[in-house]
Amino acid sequence: MAAAGSRRLxxxxxxxxxxxxxxxxxxxxxxxxxxxxEIAEAAGVSKPLxxxxxxxxxxxxxxxxxxxxxxxxxxxxxxxxxxATPERQLWSGLLGFFEHTxxxxxxxxxxxxxxxxxxxxxxxxxxxxxxxIVDFVAALLTAACGSRDVAAYAHALVGAxxxxxxxxxxxxDPAPTGRExxxxxMTFAWSGLSQAVTGRVEGPARxxxxxxx
Amino acid sequence: MAAAGSRRLxxxxxxxxxxxxxxxxxxxxxxxxxxxxEIAEAAGVSKPLxxxxxxxxxxxxxxxxxxxxxxxxxxxxxxxxxxATPERQLWSGLLGFFEHTxxxxxxxxxxxxxxxxxxxxxxxxxxxxxxxIVDFVAALLTAACGSRDVAAYAHALVGAxxxxxxxxxxxxDPAPTGRExxxxxMTFAWSGLSQAVTGRVEGPARxxxxxxx
Amino acid sequence: MAAAGSRRLxxxxxxxxxxxxxxxxxxxxxxxxxxxxEIAEAAGVSKPLxxxxxxxxxxxxxxxxxxxxxxxxxxxxxxxxxxATPERQLWSGLLGFFEHTxxxxxxxxxxxxxxxxxxxxxxxxxxxxxxxIVDFVAALLTAACGSRDVAAYAHALVGAxxxxxxxxxxxxDPAPTGRExxxxxMTFAWSGLSQAVTGRVEGPARxxxxxxx
Amino acid sequence: MAAAGSRRLxxxxxxxxxxxxxxxxxxxxxxxxxxxxEIAEAAGVSKPLxxxxxxxxxxxxxxxxxxxxxxxxxxxxxxxxxxATPERQLWSGLLGFFEHTxxxxxxxxxxxxxxxxxxxxxxxxxxxxxxxIVDFVAALLTAACGSRDVAAYAHALVGAxxxxxxxxxxxxDPAPTGRExxxxxMTFAWSGLSQAVTGRVEGPARxxxxxxx
DNA sequence: AATGAATGAGGATTCATTCAT
DNA sequence: AATGAATGAATCCTCATTCAT
Numbered sequence: 001m002a003a004a005g006s007r008r009l010x011x012x013x014x015x016x017x018x019x020x021x022x023x024x025x026x027x028x029x030x031x032x033x034x035x036x037x038e039i040a041e042a043a044g045v046s047k048p049l050x051x052x053x054x055x056x057x058x059x060x061x062x063x064x065x066x067x068x069x070x071x072x073x074x075x076x077x078x079x080x081x082x083x084a085t086p087e088r089q090l091w092s093g094l095l096g097f098f099e100h101t102x103x104x105x106x107x108x109x110x111x112x113x114x115x116x117x118x119x120x121x122x123x124x125x126x127x128x129x130x131x132x133i134v135d136f137v138a139a140l141l142t143a144a145c146g147s148r149d150v151a152a153y154a155h156a157l158v159g160a161x162x163x164x165x166x167x168x169x170x171x172x173d174p175a176p177t178g179r180e181x182x183x184x185x186m187t188f189a190w191s192g193l194s195q196a197v198t199g200r201v202e203g204p205a206r207x208x209x210x211x212x213x
Numbered sequence: 214m215a216a217a218g219s220r221r222l223x224x225x226x227x228x229x230x231x232x233x234x235x236x237x238x239x240x241x242x243x244x245x246x247x248x249x250x251e252i253a254e255a256a257g258v259s260k261p262l263x264x265x266x267x268x269x270x271x272x273x274x275x276x277x278x279x280x281x282x283x284x285x286x287x288x289x290x291x292x293x294x295x296x297a298t299p300e301r302q303l304w305s306g307l308l309g310f311f312e313h314t315x316x317x318x319x320x321x322x323x324x325x326x327x328x329x330x331x332x333x334x335x336x337x338x339x340x341x342x343x344x345x346i347v348d349f350v351a352a353l354l355t356a357a358c359g360s361r362d363v364a365a366y367a368h369a370l371v372g373a374x375x376x377x378x379x380x381x382x383x384x385x386d387p388a389p390t391g392r393e394x395x396x397x398x399m400t401f402a403w404s405g406l407s408q409a410v411t412g413r414v415e416g417p418a419r420x421x422x423x424x425x426x
Numbered sequence: 427m428a429a430a431g432s433r434r435l436x437x438x439x440x441x442x443x444x445x446x447x448x449x450x451x452x453x454x455x456x457x458x459x460x461x462x463x464e465i466a467e468a469a470g471v472s473k474p475l476x477x478x479x480x481x482x483x484x485x486x487x488x489x490x491x492x493x494x495x496x497x498x499x500x501x502x503x504x505x506x507x508x509x510a511t512p513e514r515q516l517w518s519g520l521l522g523f524f525e526h527t528x529x530x531x532x533x534x535x536x537x538x539x540x541x542x543x544x545x546x547x548x549x550x551x552x553x554x555x556x557x558x559i560v561d562f563v564a565a566l567l568t569a570a571c572g573s574r575d576v577a578a579y580a581h582a583l584v585g586a587x588x589x590x591x592x593x594x595x596x597x598x599d600p601a602p603t604g605r606e607x608x609x610x611x612m613t614f615a616w617s618g619l620s621q622a623v624t625g626r627v628e629g630p631a632r633x634x635x636x637x638x639x
Numbered sequence: 640m641a642a643a644g645s646r647r648l649x650x651x652x653x654x655x656x657x658x659x660x661x662x663x664x665x666x667x668x669x670x671x672x673x674x675x676x677e678i679a680e681a682a683g684v685s686k687p688l689x690x691x692x693x694x695x696x697x698x699x700x701x702x703x704x705x706x707x708x709x710x711x712x713x714x715x716x717x718x719x720x721x722x723a724t725p726e727r728q729l730w731s732g733l734l735g736f737f738e739h740t741x742x743x744x745x746x747x748x749x750x751x752x753x754x755x756x757x758x759x760x761x762x763x764x765x766x767x768x769x770x771x772i773v774d775f776v777a778a779l780l781t782a783a784c785g786s787r788d789v790a791a792y793a794h795a796l797v798g799a800x801x802x803x804x805x806x807x808x809x810x811x812d813p814a815p816t817g818r819e820x821x822x823x824x825m826t827f828a829w830s831g832l833s834q835a836v837t838g839r840v841e842g843p844a845r846x847x848x849x850x851x852x
Numbered sequence: 853a854a855t856g857a858a859t860g861a862g863g864a865t866t867c868a869t870t871c872a873t
Numbered sequence: 874a875a876t877g878a879a880t881g882a883a884t885c886c887t888c889a890t891t892c893a894t
Contacts, residue, residue: 008874008875009874010874011874014874029332030245030330030331030332031245032243032244032245032246033245033332035866035867035868036867036868036869037867037868045875045876046875046876046877047868047869047876048869048870048871048875048876048877049874049875049876051868051869051870052874052875056868056869057867057868057869113329113330114330116326117243117326117327117330118243118246119241119242119243119246149397149400151380151385152377152380152389152393152394152397152398152401153397153401155373155376155377155380156373156374156376156377156397156398156401156402157373157401158376159372159373159374159375159376159377159379160368160369160370160372160373160376161369161372162372162376163368163369163371163372163373163375163376164365164368164369164372166372167365167368172364176365180365181365184362184365184366184369185365185369187362188365188366188369188370188402188405189369189401189405190405191405192401192402192403192404192405220857220858220892220893221856221857221858221892221893221894222857223856223857224856224857227857227858248883248884248885249884249885249886250883250884250885258858258859259858259859259860260859260885260886261858261859261860261886261887261888262857262858262859264885264886264887265857265858269885269886270884270885270886434853434854435853436853437853440853455758456671456756456757456758457671458669458671458672459671459758461887461888461889462888462889462890463887463888463889471854471855472854472855472856473855473889473890474854474855474856474890474891474892475853475854475855477889477890477891478853478854482889482890483888483889483890539755539756540756542752543669543752543753543756544669544672545667545668545669545672575823575826577806577811578803578806578815578819578820578823578824578827579823579827581799581802581803581806582799582800582802582803582823582824582827582828583799583827584802585798585799585800585801585802585803585805586794586795586796586798586799586802587795587798588798588802589794589795589797589798589799589801589802590791590794590795590798592798593791593794598790602791606791607791610788610791610792610795611791611795613788614791614792614795614796614828615795615827618827618828618829618830646871646872646878646879647871647872647873647877647878647879648878649877649878650877650878653878653879674862674863674864675863675864675865676862676863676864684879684880685879685880685881686864686865686880687865687866687867687879687880687881688878688879688880690864690865690866691878691879695864695865696863696864696865
């Protein structure tokens with residue numbers, strides 16, 4: 001079960017192992033149900049070492065959140081094509097988002113499922129992350145179509161993305177790729193269902209429009 | 214905190230009080246963090262009485278889930294205008310959904326935030342509920358526009374609705390009404406953002422179609 | 427499960443039902459593990475009624491002990507042939523003992539297994555009963571053979587009888603009858619194993635000797 | 640009450656201390672009435688440590704049973720003179736039995752009084768032990784006198800021994816020694832009460848026979 | 853004669869956390 | 874750099890017992 005491996009690692013490495021184990025454990029069992037014993041064993045170290053490096057369960061969880069939030073943020077930021085049209089920026093950001101969440105399901109679970117439900121110090125941390133994303137999306141929407149109600153649309157879009165990420169994680173037999181999810185969501189959001197019937201869009205490959213037409 | 218009230222109530226009423234207290238407590242603190250002591254006190258009764266009527270923390274939580282799921286289901290079912298166009302059915306269902314979740318934020322939190330993250334007996338219970346909703350929405354989408362990708366769109370729409378419900382619950386100063394939320398989401402989903410700029414669609418106010426052309 | 431039956435019985439009858447249920451429950455589960463709920467349900471009455479009639483768990487258990495001890499004592503006393511030879515008195519007493527314990531296994535279990543191990547108020551009650559029996563046996567032994575060591579022999583004999591009663595209760599396929607057990611024990615005790623090989627005794631049917639001779 | 644002693648012992652030693660405390664507590668109070676608090680205090684440690692090493696009350700009790708059963712078995716096995724006549728084997732076995740039970744009254748109480756009455760996982764464990772002893776005795780009896788009814792005689796003999804062990808434990812002022820008890824029981828069982836009047840037999844002091852003629 | 857409603861007290865078990873090495 | 878030994882403080886749950894009718 002434990003990562004066994006070599007004794008006497010440098011601190012940075014050990015800390016990474018512990019965070020990996022913690023993220024996996026928190027994802028699977030939830031914050032309260034995960035025990036420090038469990039995490040220490042999963043990390044292949046003794047419990048006092050976990051405390052030596054990470055001080056407390058709260059701080060450990062917080063460190064997990066920060067690390068996973070940073071990773072997700074970085075993945076999306078790196079994916080967004082700066083300078084492109086808003087639509088294209090949105091498309092590329094969604095792609096980055098879906099690919100990262102698919103590649104790091106435990107991190108995503110910690111951020112999305114666990115941290116939000118545990119209550120106060122932590123819910124606030126992820127709320128910040130989420131509202132940054134919502135604001136970014138809102139800015140894109142404003143730039144793209146100047147719509148009123150951007151706030152609502154941005155929340156809707158983010159919620160839709162979260163839902164699709166969760167859906168993709170739970171076994172629809174040939175799991176949709178990040179690209180497919182992004183394409184579906186772009187179509188859904190951009191063109192609207194009323195036009196989706198005719199849409200053949202698989203992503204805004206051509207400049208200007210995610211839906212042709 | 215305690216319901217004070219009269220001692221010696223008939224069982225059915227006491228049971229209802231207990232479920233109310235439990236839903237509120239689980240919503241605020243989460244399944245694991247909520248203690249039976251806390252719940253009993255919130256219900257204004259002693260802990261043994263909670264056990265006498267509801268047997269265990271698991272069963273109590275399960276009873277909360279079932280009650281809130283049934284209430285939500287009923288609210289949506291009663292709101293949907295049977296026989297109307299799919300679009301109008303979706304509109305009326307969303308309206309029912311947003312009004313119910315706004316009126317019962319604790320029940321919604323238990324279903325959406327807590328039950329899904331606690332793990333197995335419970336996650337499955339709400340997964341069933343959610344997939345029923347997703348399937349219902351998918352059927353409407355199919356009927357409405359025969360779109361490919363209905364599964365993805367249905368998940369996106371449901372996720373968007375969940376996100377808006379959560380957003381409305383967390384203090385945007387003049388909280389959007391259920392009607393506004395439903396209208397935003399209909400526009401978002403039906404017409405697409407690329408057309409939202411005209412902002413004409415506020416929900417299918419006119420008989421027959423919210424989508425028109 | 428409950429004895430159901432008619433409401434509103436006269437007190438004596440109800441009390442008997444309760445004691446029956448209590449003896450059965452204590453025998454099966456032990457004093458501590460048996461709950462008043464369980465006993466009340468087995469008796470087919472509500473718990474407050476049990477308290478109304480028998481006051482407390484302690485007193486209820488005590489009442490069980492007294493009733494079963496009295497029944498066993500009476501069975502043995504009635505079986506002993508007064509005025510007969512000591513050997514014959516012993517034989518008839520053993521016969522009464524084995525037949526009663528076989529007929530009332532729950533009562534026997536309460537006296538022998540449970541009451542002795544529960545600790546102080548109760549262990550003393552059965553200790554009295556047992557020592558009366560031991561004394562009675564010791565008197566017979568003294569009368570019969572004037573042996574020194576009667577105390578030890580009496581304890582041995584009583585222990586042997588208890589062991590055989592327990593053995594008979596636990597499924598040796600054709601369970602030995604009380605008569606057979608009494609015969610075995612008489613032979614064992616009276617003639618000694620060294621002579622048992624030739625013994626054909628099935629009980630001291632003929633005057634004078636339980637072993638022929 | 641606490642073993643005071645030094646803090647921070649090696650696990651094996653602490654575990655032994657805990658078992659000692661548990662055996663004493665279970666013997667005095669019974670399985671159900673003994674609380675883990677009580678046992679931990681008697682062992683001079685905190686409750687969590689008891690759980691860390693012995694997992695649960697059930698497992699703790701089971702460990703007590705196994706340890707005491709093994710000790711008793713070993714004592715008797717080591718006492719039996721292998722290769723001697725059956726009579727002499729029985730004599731030496733009884734001697735070992737009485738000496739061990741006198742030296743370890745708590746262990747004997749746990750096996751004889753408590754474990755048998757607690758119900759299923761445990762009663763079975765000691766039933767196995769007891770039936771092994773009964774079988775061993777039965778084999779000796781068969782070898783010694785080929786008697787019919789060995790089963791009954793073996794049960795009687797074992798029961799008599801148990802009774803004498805219990806008697807010796809409860810304060811007959813000059814407590815009989817193991818040797819005296821074994822001698823009484825050998826006489827009782829081997830020669831029979833009808834011959835005990837001569838009282839010559841005190842155990843097989845002379846080589847070869849405890850029964851002589 | 854009988855019961856539905858209710859509770860104070862206690863017991864098993866778990867967990868985050870620290871100490872001594 | 875790392876760990877075996879140890880615990881204070883909850884938490885779930887049960888039970889004997891009483892009250893009001």
